[in-house]
Amino acid sequence: MQVIDRRQNPKAKSLGNRQRFLRRIKSQIRKAVNEAIENRSVADVDSGEKVSVTTSDIGEPKFGFDSTEGDRSYVIPGNHDYQRGDRIRKPSGGGSGSGSGGSPDGDGEDAFVFMLTRDEFLDLFFEDLELPNLAKRKLKSITSTKWNRAGYANDGSPQRLNKSQTMRRSLARRIALKRPRLHELNRLEEELEAARAEGKDAEHDEEVKGLVRRIEQLRYRMQAVPFLDPVDLRYNRFEQTPKPTTQAVMFCLMDTSASMTESLKDLAKRFYILLHLFLTRHYRAVELVFIRHTYTAAEVDEETFFHGRETGGTVVSSALEEMLRIVRERYPVQDWNIYAAQASDGHNFDHDMPRTIALLQHEILDLCQYYAYIEVGEEESSYTSALWNGYSQLDSHPQFARAKVLDPTEIYPVFHKLFASNRQPS
Amino acid sequence: MDNRKLLYQGPEWDFELLRRVHDAIEEIAIGEMGLNVYRNQIEVITSEQMLDAYTSLGMPLMYSHWSFGKRYSREEMLYRKGAQSLAYELVINSDPCVAYVIEENSMTMQTLVTAHASFGHNHFFKNNYLFRQWTRASRVLDDLAYAKRFIADCEERYGLQAVERTLDAAHALMPQGVSRYAPKHPARAKDIAIKAESRKSHQEATFNDLWRTLPKSKERRKTDHDESQEGDDNTLRLPEENLLRFLSLHAPKLKDWQREVLDIVRKTAQYFYPQQQTQLMNEGCATFVHYQIMNRLHETGQVDEAAMLEFLHMHTAVVTQPDFDDRRFRGINPYALGFAMMKDIERICETPEPEDLEWFPEIAGRGNFMQVLRDAWADYRDESFVLQFLSPHLIRKLRLFAVSDISGSPHLSVDAIHDEAGYREIRRRMAHQYDLSKREPEIEVTEADLKGNRRLVLTHRVRDGKILSSDDCNRVLRHVANLWGYRVRLIEIDADTGSTLNDYDAVALP
Secondary structure: OEEEEOOOOOOOOOHHHHHHHHHHOHHHHHHHHHHHHHHOOHHHOOOOEEEEEOHHHHOOOOOOEOOOOOOEEEEEOOOOOOOOOOEEEOOOOOOOOOOOOOOOOOOOOOOEEEEEOHHHHHHHHOOOEOOOOOOOEEOOOOOOEEEEEEEEEOOOOHHHEOHHHHHHHHHHHHHHOOOOOHHHHHHHHHHHHHHHHOOOOOOOOHHHHHHHHHHHHHHHHHHHOOOOOHHHOOEEEEEEEEOOEEOEEEEEEEEOOOOOOHHHHHHHHHHHHHHHHHHHHHOOOEEEEEEEEOOOEEEEOHHHHHHOOOOOOOOHHHHHHHHHHHHHHHOOOOOOEEEEEEEEOOOOOHHHHHHHHHHHHHHHHHHEEEEEEEEEOOOOOOOOOHHHHHHHHHOOOOOEEEEEEOOHHHHHHHHHHHHEOOOOOO | OOHHHOOOOOOOOOHHHHHHHHHHHHHHHHHHOOOOOOOEEEEEEOHHHHHHHHHOOOOOOOOOOHHHHHHHHHHHHHHHHOOOOOOOEEEEOOOOEEEEEEOOOOHHHHHHHHHHHHHHHHHHHHHOHHHHHHOOHHHHHHHHHHHHHHHHHHHHHHOHHHHHHHHHHHHHOHHHOOOOOOOOOOOOHHHHHHHHHHHHHHHHHOOOHHHHOOOOOHHHHHHHHHHHHHHHHOOOOOOEOOHHHHHHHHOOOOOHHHHHHHHHHHHHHHHHHHHHHOHHHHHHHHHHHHHHHHHHHHHOOOOOHHHHHHHHHHHHHHOOOOOOOOOOOOOOOHHHHHHHHHHHHHHHHHOOOHHHHHHOOOOOOOOOHHHHHHHHHHHOOHHHHHHHHOOHHHHHHHOOEEEEEOOOOOEEEEEEOOOOOOHHHHHHHHHHHOOHHHHOOOEEEEEEOOOOOOOEEEEEEEOOOOOEOHHHHHHHHHHHHHHHOOOEEEEEEEOOOOOEEEEEEEOOOO
16 A cells, blocks of 8 residues: 655646647637637737637547437436326427436537637737848847856855865865875874884873874864865856847837728727737837827827827828837837838828828838738728828838728738738738 | 544544555455455545546546547636536556545545545456456556657657547547457467468478378368468458457558557557446445445444544435436436445345345345455446346336337337336346447448458448437548548448448548
8 A cells, every 4th residue: 555645746747738739729719819809899808718619620529329310218217107108208309318318428519618828829819920021130228138157256156156166276275285184194193093002102202292293283284274265165157148139119100080980990909909919929129109190190108099089180191200200219220120010091181192102112111121001991892092092002112011901800810911920022 | 432543533634644544444345345456556636637637538647639638628617617526536447556536635535535446446446357357457557658658759750740640530439449359369470470380390390201192181181271271361350340450450551650559549448448338336336335434434433423424425425316307317327326236235135025035036135245246346247237136126216217219209108117017127228228339339340452442341230220420420431541541431231121221431531
C-alpha cells in the first residue's frame, strides 16, 4: 500500500489537447469571433468569449443505429398502473419510446459550447495579421531590454556568487600572504606527538620547544589570514542591453462630419476598435494618434475619438494637414514607421479634392509605410463617392490600399484583407 | 461509543490517516469478506488533474488528441458553472491498482472511496474472468506510456496533421476494434517460416533414401498439397469482425507507423471491452463492498455517527434509481441495480422466502453469501449475471416492466410487468439489454480484393430492422476508405431474410 501525492505534478497536462482542439475548430471560432464583433457593443470586444460550435466538424462519428428505425424493447423501472397488453401512444416527434430508456449509449449532442479565454480569443482573432513594411529600427525609445552577462562584480546577491573566480582570488591571496597549509600544521603536530611519546619534555628539550613555538606561530598566522576573505568574493554581473525595437505610429483618421450617420460612425469605430486591439496586443511599441475631422481637424484622445460627438462639413485635407503637422513635430520620418488608416463615408467638398490628392500623393504616401482607406457605406450602389473616385489614381502606390465596408459583418474580413501577413500590394 | 477506537473525527484528512484507514479497511475486506486484491496505490490529485484524467478516457497518461481537449473544454465549463460535480475517484485496472482521489474530499469520502475503489473495483478487476482473460494488469501503465511516447514521436516526425488523421479514423472504428472471442495467438508468417525451416532441416537430417522407394498413400499426397497452398489463401482470414486489426494487418497503403497507431487504438479499445461488459457488476460489486465495509467500521466503533450519516447521504445519492417518468431518469443506474441485486443475493442466502427456494435452489438459504457473491463476481458478466440472479422479489421492488417499440406502429406495447407471468420475460429482456453484441452493430469485413481493384467490402448484418444511421455511416466509411486507400463498400443485409437493405460506398481521398 502506497499513498502518493500527485498534486504537485506539472499542471495543464491537457493544454496540448486543448490546442489541438482549438486548431481543429479554428475556422468556426473565427466565425464566432466575427459574430461577436458584430453583435457586441464597441466597448467590450476584448473579453473572453463563449463559443458555440456545431458538431459536424468536431463530431466523432461511430457506426450507430438509426434511432427511428427498427424494433426495440426496453425494461424500465417504476411501473405504476400498466398491465400486460397495454398500449401507450408514442410521444410525437421521435420513436425512441418513453424517454431514453434502454439506450444508455445513445447520447446525442447538439451544438458544442465552451469558453475561450480572452487570450485564446484574441490570438485566433489576429492570427496571420501584421503591419506591413515595418522596417525602420531605431534605438531611441527603449521599451525592452535584455540581460546580458557582463563580467564580474565585487558585490551581488548570494545566488550570483561565482565560485571559481572567488576561489582563484582566495588562493592567490593565501599564497601571497603565506598562509600556512593545513597539512604543514598537521605534520608538525604529529612530530610533536611523536616527540612527546618518546618522553621528551617541552621545558627541557629544545626541539620540542621549537615545535611548539612553530605550531603556535602557524595557528596565529592561519587565523590572521583567513581562508576566504570578503575581498575574494566575486559575483556574476549582468547588464541590461537595449533590444533594438521598431517604432511605429498609427494615425487613425476619422470623418465625423454630418453626412456620417450614427450607423456609419459605428462601422468606422468598430474598425478602429479592431485596429486598436490588434496594435496594442501585437506591437507594444506602437503609438496611436487619433485625429477626427469635419471641416477642421483635431487630434483627440482615445476616449473622445471613440465616444465624442461633433458634426460639421467635410474637408479631408484638414485631417491630412493635421497629420503632417504631428509627424513633423513628433515623429521624425527617419526614426518612425508611419501608418495611417482613414475611415470616411467618401464625401468631401469638391474644391478640396485636388488638395487632398496632392497631399497624399506628394507628401503623405512618401512618409507612410502603409496607408489604408476604408470607406463605410449604407448599401451597395452604383454611385461612387468623391474620395473613392479620387483615390483610384493612388492605387499604383504599393503602400496604398482601400476597401469598402457596408455592413458590420464585413469589418473583420476587410480588416483581415488589409493587414494579412501575405497581403499582395494592390 | 468508545472514542479510543475511532480512526478519525471530522472532515480533515492527512496522509497518515489515509494509511491507517486503508489498513483498517484491509482488515475487514481481506479478513472478513475474503476479498483478493492487487496491491493498492492511492494517489491524491487536484480537481484539475481529475478533470484531465477522465476526459482522456479515464487514463492517467494518454496520448494527445483533440477529442480529449474537446471533452475537457466541455467538462471544465460544466464544472465551473456548477452544473456538474466531479467524480470522487478514478481507478485503473493495473497491478498495483491505482486509485485517484481528489484532495477536496472529506475524510469520510476518502474512506468511502478507498473501500469502493481500492477494494471493491480492485477485487473485481483481479478476479472477474473477463479481465483475467483480456487484460494484463501488470502491463497497462507501461503500455500507456509507450503509446504516449510513440504518438508524440510520430507527431514530431510525420506532422500533427498526418497523425491526427490516422487517429481520427482509428477512433471512429474503436467499437469495431475489439475481438469478441478469447485471444488465440495466430502463428505469424515469420513463425510459420521458422517452423517450415525446422521441419525441412529435420527431414534432411533424418533423410533416408530408402523411404523414397515406399509407395505413397493417397491421403498423404493430399495433405502435402494443402500445406503448400496455406500461405496464400488463408492470410486474410475472412470474415473478420475486428476492423482495426484487419486494416492494420492488410491495408495496402498504410505506413508502418500508421499500422502501429491503429494497433495502439485497438489495444485501448480492447482494454475497455471487459469494462463495458461488466459495468453493472463492477459498480455493484464496488458499491456492495463499500457499504459492507463502512457498516463494519461503524459496528466496530472505528467511525463515528457523523461520518456514518455523511456516508449514508452519499451512498443513497449514488444508488438512487429514478422511475421512468421522473425527470432525472437516464436509463437504469448501474450502481443502483448492481447494488440491489447483490443485496438481494445476500437476502436469498440468509433469509430466503419460499419463492426464492423455488427460483434459486442452489443458493437459497445456504448462508455464506460472501462466497456466493465472490463466485458471481468471478464468473459472470452483466448479461449472464442478470439472467441468473435477477429475482422476482427485486423485479417487484423496482416495479420493472418491459415495453416494446415496433417500428411503424403508433403505439408502444407493454409486454410484461412484475407478475408471475412476466418475471422470466423481464429477466430475459433485461439481460438482453446488457448484451454488448446486441447494442453494437455487427459489422464484418467480408471481402477484400488485394490483387485486382482492391475494393474492401464490409457487411452489416441487420437484426430487428435496426439499420445504421446514414450520416455517421458515411462519415465512418470515409475514414475506413482513407485507411484502406481504395474504394470501400458497406452493405446492410437483413440477418433473417438475407435481402440487401442499404448500400454505402466511399472512396479514399487522394
